[in-house]
Structure formats: C-alpha cells, structure tokens
Amino acid sequence: MSMIKTHLICSALFVVFGCAFAFLGNGEKFRRKVTVELNPGLKPPSTLPPGVGLVHVRALGDNDTLHFFLYDHGAPTVLLVHSNSTESTMQVDWPEFINRSSSGSLKVEPERSVQYSRALVFTRLWEYSDVNNTADPQHTAESSFYPPYELQNFTWSGLNASVNQSDHTVMFCGGDETASFINGSLCLQFSAFESEGRPSAWPSLRHNANCSQLHVWLDGVTPRANYSRFSLELQTVGDSGFQGRVDVRSSIDDEYTPSIFKVSQWVSSPVNTSTVWGYTQWKPVAYRKPKPVFEDATPCMHSEPVSMTQLPQSGLVQAYFKDSHTYGLNISFGIAGDPFYNVTNYLSWTVLMGMGDPPVDSFSTLIIAIMAVGLGTPLVIVIVGGVYILIRKRTSQSTGYEPIN
Structure with missing residues (x-):
C-alpha cells in the first residue's frame, strides 16, 4: 500500500509540473532576418547635410517584410511599414527627399503590397x-x-x-x-x-x-x-x-x-x-x-x-x-x-x-512554480486521501472473523 501511495503522489506531481513547464515552453518561435542599411542608394551629386543620415532596417519574415526607417534631420522619427511581400524594397528619390519638396519621395515597392504604415x-x-x-x-x-x-x-x-x-x-x-x-x-x-x-x-x-x-x-x-x-x-x-x-x-x-x-x-x-x-x-x-x-x-x-x-x-x-x-x-x-x-x-x-497585437507578458517561472505548488498540493492530498480511503474500505470488507474451535 505504501508503494501505491508513492506511485500516485509521483504521478500527480508529474501532471502538475508537466502542465507548468508546458506553459514555460510555449514561447513564440517566429523569427525574422534583420539587416541594417545606411543611406541606401545615395550617390553623388546628392548629399545629405553634415551629420545627417537615413537608416533602413529590413526585417524579413516567411511571407512578409517589416521596414523600419529612422531619420535624424528634424523631429526624431521612426517609421514602420508592413508589406505582405518578401520581395518588397524601399525606394528614395534623394533630391526630392533632401529638399522635402513633395510627399512620395520615400516609398516601399510594390506599393500594393503595403498593408500598414505608422510613424x-x-x-x-x-x-x-x-x-x-x-x-x-x-x-x-x-x-x-x-x-x-x-x-x-x-x-x-x-x-x-x-x-x-x-x-x-x-x-x-x-x-x-x-x-x-x-x-x-x-x-x-x-x-x-x-x-x-x-x-x-x-x-x-x-x-x-x-x-x-x-x-x-x-x-x-x-x-x-x-x-x-x-x-x-x-x-x-x-x-x-x-x-x-x-x-x-x-x-x-x-x-x-x-x-x-x-x-x-x-x-x-x-x-x-x-x-x-x-x-x-x-x-x-x-x-x-x-x-x-x-x-x-x-x-x-x-x-x-x-x-x-x-x-x-x-x-x-x-x-x-x-x-x-x-x-x-x-x-x-x-x-x-x-x-x-x-x-x-x-x-x-x-x-x-x-x-499586430502587442506582446503579452506571460507568467514568469517563479509565478508558475508558486501556482503549481499552490494548486498541486491540494490536488495531491485529495487524490491520495481518496485512494487511501478506497483501499481501506476494500481491505475492511475482505477481512472476516476466524471461526473459534
């Protein structure tokens, strides 16, 4: 009977902590290939003001691309453009871009692939x-x-x-x-x-x-x-x-x-x-x-x-x-x-x-361990107690009085 109780306790703990570590291992596996370019396509005679630069960060996914842009001339800005194409590229009309003479001097092409933009x-x-x-x-x-x-x-x-x-x-x-x-x-x-x-x-x-x-x-x-x-x-x-x-x-x-x-x-x-x-x-x-x-x-x-x-x-x-x-x-x-x-x-x-949706904080290892112990201990007690009572009942029912000569 002692061996049965030990086996039951181990099984219950295995279930509880297995569930906890399943939560821990449920991390996001998605990856992107990130590259960074400085002043892409800029060639003489076009020149930026001294100390000014345009950075293009390209984050390539399995079936889409994120484009991040940073520019340190004027108010600091980060521009995010999401394209549903893995072949999308950025295009800069440098003379127009430098002179700020018109919108559209910075593009992600093909333009029909752009799903979302935000600065x-x-x-x-x-x-x-x-x-x-x-x-x-x-x-x-x-x-x-x-x-x-x-x-x-x-x-x-x-x-x-x-x-x-x-x-x-x-x-x-x-x-x-x-x-x-x-x-x-x-x-x-x-x-x-x-x-x-x-x-x-x-x-x-x-x-x-x-x-x-x-x-x-x-x-x-x-x-x-x-x-x-x-x-x-x-x-x-x-x-x-x-x-x-x-x-x-x-x-x-x-x-x-x-x-x-x-x-x-x-x-x-x-x-x-x-x-x-x-x-x-x-x-x-x-x-x-x-x-x-x-x-x-x-x-x-x-x-x-x-x-x-x-x-x-x-x-x-x-x-x-x-x-x-x-x-x-x-x-x-x-x-x-x-x-x-x-x-x-x-x-x-x-x-x-x-x-997309903002990242959501999952429970930390410490919190999961506390939850596992807090929820698992009563569960183990209930299971072991129930089995113990069941075994005692069956043992009592199978035991009879010996005849007296």
Whole structure:
C-alpha cells in the first residue's frame, strides 16, 4: 500500500509540473532576418547635410517584410511599414527627399503590397516648475511652464557612427544652443529584433520579431528651476481610416519590472473596429539613474490621445505619407512626492513600436512554480486521501472473523 501511495503522489506531481513547464515552453518561435542599411542608394551629386543620415532596417519574415526607417534631420522619427511581400524594397528619390519638396519621395515597392504604415514622432520636450509638488502637468498653471524644447530644431549626432550591424541598434543624441544643453543631451537608441526576447535591464519589456524598441534618456540637462519636472510630447502619423486609443492592462506578475503591474498600449485600429494593426507599448515607469534599481524608479502618466490638425515637422513623415491622420499625447514623468529632476539630472524611459497585437507578458517561472505548488498540493492530498480511503474500505470488507474451535 505504501508503494501505491508513492506511485500516485509521483504521478500527480508529474501532471502538475508537466502542465507548468508546458506553459514555460510555449514561447513564440517566429523569427525574422534583420539587416541594417545606411543611406541606401545615395550617390553623388546628392548629399545629405553634415551629420545627417537615413537608416533602413529590413526585417524579413516567411511571407512578409517589416521596414523600419529612422531619420535624424528634424523631429526624431521612426517609421514602420508592413508589406505582405518578401520581395518588397524601399525606394528614395534623394533630391526630392533632401529638399522635402513633395510627399512620395520615400516609398516601399510594390506599393500594393503595403498593408500598414505608422510613424512615431518625438516632437517636444516640456519642462515645468512643480512648486506645489503635484506632478500633474494637466492642472499646472501655464505660467509654470517654460517654452518647450522643439526637437525639430535640435542638432543630432550623426547616425553614421552609431549603426551597429550585429546588434541591429542605432543611437543618436541631440541638443539645442540653449544653456540647458551645454553639458546635457536627449538620446534615443533604436533596437530591432529577430525573435522573441526580453532585455535584462528594467523595465525588461517583452518583445517579438514584429516590433522594435526605443530607449529614450535625458542626461545632464540643466533644469530651469529647482522644482523642474519633464514631459515628452509624442505624435503618431498613420494612414487615413485609422484611429488611436490607449488601453491599460493589468497583471499580477511584477518580476520583470518590480512594483509595476500595468502596461499602456497606444493602439491603432481601423475606424469602427477593435482590430489592432499596430501599437506603441510601454510600462508606466521611468528611471532616474542609468543603471535602474528599485529606489530610482518613478511612475509616469499619459494624457489621452487627441487628433492633431497638422503634420509634425518630420522629414520622414513629409516624404512618405500622402493621406494621413495624426494623433498626439504627452508622457509626464514623476508623481507627487517624487524627487525632482535636479536630484540626479537623469531620466530614462522605454517604449516598443510594432505591428499586430502587442506582446503579452506571460507568467514568469517563479509565478508558475508558486501556482503549481499552490494548486498541486491540494490536488495531491485529495487524490491520495481518496485512494487511501478506497483501499481501506476494500481491505475492511475482505477481512472476516476466524471461526473459534
């Protein structure tokens, strides 16, 4: 009977932990082949301004292609174009593109293969004096706001020296001629991915082969007040017929981003439908030091997206889109009681941009193990107890009194 109980216990544990590891092994296996080009097709006499570059990232799938474009002249922009062809290519009319004289100077051909296009543009950096320590820019007096930093007027470091072919990353930093940026800069690092994964550094956003990541940080900028906080203005430009909204989803697992149980998703859907074609995704947290630790985390908030009447001052947007719609929102950093920017003179934030449904955080190994133990232990007790009672009953029924001589 002892051997039967042991066998039953082992079988039950095998079932429970087998199910748990089945969850763990259910990762996305889809991969893309990623290549990075700098100024593709640019030949004399066409020349870009000094330090300016156009980067084309091509992510080839089994039956489609993602094209990412970055351009550091004007407002920093990432343009995503999804083509249902594995043979699609990008075409640039360089004289027209450089002069910004007409839309259509940047294309993905064949144009009929293009299924979806969306650009994410970083337009302004706002600074305000939070004397009352409310960290609520929407209800802060206009007199507390300083003139915004227009990112279209920034001078950016050249992309030429920052393209990393092996890691599929591109980085550029910029600033203006004001005293605030003498020793400081605003930097962006773009990363493309061949497969599913998660960076080790917080916020450790889960990515897949259908998206890219932008890591943004403000470093060494001299604030214009002792109580300064910052807000970043973003705009998305997409094909007409699409609408934007921000969904906020909750989770019970914060292992990858400690103390953060939500994710914000600025999704793009055709009008009158809920089908998501593209997204911008972030966790509502920023960090006040280059190497994030729990003590340096600061929450961030977003405003609701609003429709914009004009296109942002972006060379990529003006070169690619012919019929488009623009939305904008602000990401504000910090909450009431949090340290102000001048405590560390550093602030970083990370966002994903991709096609299709946003990645969903699966339960971590730790959470799955806890669930397996929590659910498996009662199950084992019930099974073993039931079998034990059944065996005792059968043993009792088969035992009779011996006759007495």
